[in-house]
Amino acid sequence: MLRHQPRVDLVIAPGYRYALPGGLLDAERPTRVFSFLRRAGLVLRGRLHRPHPASFAELRAAHDDDYLERLQRPGALTHVVGFNIPDRAEQELLAVEREMTGGTLLAARLALASRGIAVNVGGGFHHAHRDRGGGFCIFNDVAVAIRAQRAAGFGGRILVVDLDLHDGDGTRSIFADDPTVHTYSVHNQNWNDRPAIEATVLPLGPGVDDARYLETLAATLPPLFERFRPELVVYLCGADPAADDALGDWQVSAAGLLERDRMVTGLARRRHLPLVVTLAGGYGDNSWRYFARFLSWLLYGRVLEPPTTADLIVDRFRDLMHSFPVGELRGTVEEEPLLTEADLGGGQGLASPETRLLGFYSLSGLELALERLGHMARLRELGFASPQVEFDLGASGQTLRIFGSRGRRELLLELRLRRDRRSIPGEELLAVDWLLLQNPRGRFTPTRPALPGQTYPGLGMLRETMAALLLICDRLQLSGLIVTPSHFHAVAQARSQMSFLDPRAEGLFRSFRKALQPLALGEATRAASDGRLRNAETGVPVRWIPTPMILPVTAALRQRLDSSEYERAAADSELELRLEELSAAGPPASGRAAAPAEEEGVP
Template sequence: MPGLRSLAYRLKSWLRRRDVTVWYSPAYRIPLSGLEQSAGVEPRRADFVAWWLLESGAVPASSLRAPHRIPFADLDRVHTLELLDSLGRPETLARIFAVDPSDVPTDELVNTARLACGGTLEAARETLRTRAPALNLLGGFHHAGPGSAGGFCPMNDVAAALAALRAEGFEGTAVVLDLDAHPPDGIAGCLASDAPSWIGSISGSDWGPLTRVDETVLPEGAGDDLYLETLEGLLGRMPRPDLAFVLAGGDVLAGDRFGKLGLTLDGARRRDLRVAVELEGVPSVWLPAGGYSPNAWRVFAGTGTVVATGALDPIPADYDPLQARFADISATIPQESLGESGDFSAADLEEALGLRPQRDRLLLGYYTRSGLEHALYRYGILDHLTRLGFERFRVEFDRANPGDRLRLFATSRGREELLLEFVYERRRVAGRDVLYVHWASLRNPRARFSEKRPRLPGQEVPGLGLAREAGEMTALMAKRLGLAGVAFRPAWYHTAFGARHNFAFVDPGRQGRFEAMVRDLAGLPLRESTLAVSEGRILMNGQPYAWEADEMAFWLEPAPRDLAAVQAERDRVHFDWNRAPAEGRGA
């Protein structure tokens, strides 16, 4: 099915494809390990969009362009020197991105922002030359003003690009269609004296009047019909542009953490198609702007699909870009580069008889240390850790009780630190052989806990923001070892909550109680709910409830489940919580 589905997308895209350029770099991943926890931002969004556009066939690999960092001279055209100087301080960047200063690798984060701004400028030059649409997969930093920055916008790529083009001789009418859920306050400030420009905006938040902005503020929760009707009016008032910047914000979706609108994915796609039709033949740069929900990446992936092919086909709901990407990479890594076959050889016999020196320990009887390090490199994990400030990586195996232990060390600030630690064992669960994870720890010793990144139960230091990558690698290890899946016992509610999309409790009654708990604690932030569980403040049907650390499993092939028993238990129980910590326990 996945192959046929991918083929169908490719055929449709081939029939309707337009020439587009896509500006993207792996360094577009925002190098902040605490960003997901603190702000709900998906730091991999640009990666996800790029992978989907390529896999679906919406754009060919030849359409990808690598951005270059924008020169400070171009930023200086729109920003004060005081603001640009302040971006060299982790405290400034921490405020802009709502993280703790200890979580900020200053040079890497500024490099990412400058690459995004460079991508917007280069995309604008390209679209003026070809008159074909251009996409930049990171950008639309519309809250950065001449002397201010905030709201995840360290510098203003649209204003800097337009100012550079003006300096190069572009005199035409520039239109900024800001379809993010928040007002373009920074762009308005930066373009206040640019007479040939026009800014149109549809927002879900009223921040007061903005100079020279045609803005419509919609009521909270406004859905597809009202939004698209408002868009028709805005496009009717828009002057015919010589260059357009479209901020196709992903925070317009219902349920977005910071946006207040209520669009569906289909509504966002139809928004983009309507704008693409209106801008047919106009040089245009499309930018993702904001988005603070799990589906935000799907919005701009849909934008790219519409701009490139005109197709409204939805992205399959079960498509996981990280899972698909890692599976593709795994298929290109030969067995001999990871480990040994596991068959008992003549060399094994000679070692057992003491006739030759013992070789290095194999993890799970298969993986070599160099093989695991190679895999960590191929999956991009070592590159990401390097961007976080680590170097000189070292993989180590030893025997745990039970199982085999994998540890990854790296040097930071002159000290060797433990970053990853896993204890694995082959074990039988529910009658099937699985890769059992006794222990998993991802540690960022450079970061610290704070109000913006509070400690969760069981944590010694903040995490690395790599839990999803670690999960995908573990599943691929199980597949390569010929096992049926992965299993573990979540010691904390937040651990089970994070794994719930792929894992389920083996016991159907336990799964039903867990689903009821997720349902009934939905009104609490995750930290508050997991603290309530760990502190004994949860009631099940009016009685005190203690967390059940039972086995959860992820099966590589679908396994039969007693869904009726799950539903019956889910319907039978109800959870509530006491707001005050239990006596004698701290928060």
């Protein structure tokens, strides 16, 4: 804990959202951090600031005119993001990074004025050079902020501590000839070898763990503070060194990252130095949680553990849904009907067709809910200007579909639901018999190739969709959600939030996961389904068989799935199987799933 809690200002704007295809960048990362802090009561009046986008005059202080002009041309960001994106998405990305760059500008002004800490809940675009961008970085916000403070009269020495997983090459190149700015970067590998007058460049290679990371920092950073004697510190606290980062190759734990953050903060605060903090890198749905832990410590003096991403989404949606009058969702108003059932022939033996999803939601009520929860706005951000919602409530099942527009029948979402009273005696569940989320205009990328069963890339809205389904369970007083994923990759992605109905399936999944750990997700899915894994004791090929998974809503169902009896059965099943990959094996000769024996599958 800091001896005296410093003043901490937060900088964020509603426009702090990335919306890129592929799903590596969590578009809601800054928003999730802020939502967590607000719910924890850590956002203080007078300490929250909204930035203006950086002006071109400010950008020109760190970037060439030719580069800024090239950015206005279609396709200019292909090199920056690594793949082609639509022109509209390019313009939105330019606007977001300009606003976040303005956030770092504002944070620098606030920190120098208060002699405290100012946090931009965004920014950290350290791969942007004076004449080019790269690695999702268009404008070098740190360089722009430093140049702005120089223009405002601040002449002190500045230390940039860059602890993103990747090399801070752009910032180092911009200040290569400036002896008053030291760029310190600990990363996995160098992005360029250009020397700088004041720089510490420490490439550690892959596989770095807590011990090596923290030892490196402890051996090099305190002496640098003593020698260079900075008067302003800018800290890029990237979350991509984390072991679960979607792009990272290090194995640093949450505790290790927090210890790193405390070390940097302590070095600055013990010297009463103003400190600017930026979000920097972090990929995947959980990256926001590392920054949230750090900020809770900065603001509160001790660490508050953030909820899971799924729980955060559900809580936010639940707040919104509780504000909806039930009549809006049902599409009803408290008025006498203009026509009675008898007027319509209802009293003459004519069956009334189903008009409500699950007997509750009208089409207009569900459209309103999707609009208020932000689903429709997200689809519009992806380029689908007029999403259309349709019901099919026939005898084959109750299906919700969303198309991209009225004219172009681009299917974005298809969801088939029913009430399930059979899977768990005494419990009523919401069964998802089919769920498709796809972007027909998206493209697969080298970092996000097609997975088995995919025709188009996903929408990046699975968590939000599952959260909305949980709210349906809330509204209809159902015990939970039951799903049977078709492919192993879907199981692996869902497992962090869902449990298997049968504990033996949990044990089998653990065995599959252990054996397939070295493989990429797509290859692991193919190996799980085509007989490339065998029982180590019997030699019998083993395939993954789709099996039901549960997301509990009620405490009683959650307790059942968390019980010691469930864990004991899962552990017993895990011990029955020893899976090993066959280097050159195909499907079993019979061509059938190798699970007829009870030990090989889940009945």
